[in-house]
Amino acid sequence: MKAAVMFGVGQPLEIRDIELDDPQPREVIVKVKASGLCHSDLHTLKVDFGWPVPLVLGHEVAGIVEAVGDQVTAVKVGDHVVGNVISTCGVCDSCSRGEPTRCTNPGAIRRGPDERARYTLDGQAVTQIGDIGGFAEKILVHERNLVVVDKSIPFDRAALLGCGVVTGIGAVKNAAKVGFGDTVAVIGCGGVGLNVVQGAALSGARNVIALDLQPAKLELARKFGATDVINPAEEPDVVARVREIVGKGGVDFAFEVIGLPQTAQQAIDITDVGGTAYVLGKIPPGKTVGLESNDLLRGQKKLSGLFMGSTIASIDVPLYATMYQQGRLNLDDLVSETISLDEINEGYEKLEKGETARSVVVFD
Ligand SMILES: [Zn+2]
Ligand SMILES: [Zn+2]
Incomplete structure (x- = not known):
């Protein structure tokens, strides 16, 4: 089975033939139809987050269930599914409270160190990023890492539901709980x-x-509903411009979606008294973001990290799929281009230059 394999930070991905094991009782083989190029995988490719290599990137996938283990109940052969990168044990305190992104034992649904790896290359274990490893013709995952979606949704759109869509909309809906009339900025x-x-x-x-x-x-x-836009390269005083737009000290909610300490600080700066700055971006390890004294006391500002939009995949993925079918959620304009697996390195170069929102690898 062909897969794009990462052998080291800063090295281009290599298309290799890797071996897929048979599914264990609660595991599923999915024939991948589409796999999105997400920015967080680009970070993994460029910055050492400590992932063991060889590693298969890709965690935004959609495909068709091809085979299931004998205890699988969540999906059946022929179902169209989206990868759910939020691995959960289902029984810890966080899972029981309905906070799966805070699961304390996500490893419970992975194979143990003494077991054969799901993916191998010349006998060596290959890591699956996000327990998915989606830049491959097929994936072998735990059934809890999948959500069934309606067959009418095109695979290249459905794939984005697994990460980009749930992370972005989830930040607004599940974490900030933005309400009618609130003010928002997105960096x-x-x-x-x-x-x-x-x-x-x-x-x-x-x-x-x-x-x-x-x-x-x-x-x-x-196109996605921004009422105002600011290009910081052309705007000498971003904070003043934001205040001018909203007619007060800043926005109620600022979202940083880049992953740099300086843009996280900018999110804090453009937040109004009592407002909240959310950091969704993947800040490099060892870097710190914090609140300055005035922002803490008189400013009463809040700063929060977020993971995967505090998503409950089994609820949110079908919801967004329905809203897409109703024509209320735009997935079509997210897909900048579809490419083949062989073009994946060029796809990441474009993403790095900021030329594309999402390239999606599609398979026959
Ligand atoms: Zn992602
Ligand atoms: Zn758990």
């Missing part, structure tokens, strides 16, 4: 940021301010 308008914009617009926010250095991304943000 970084890639695949996740556009979904924060879209979620805020759907929530009835009065102002949805999109910030990005790429004019094309700002145009796209308007």
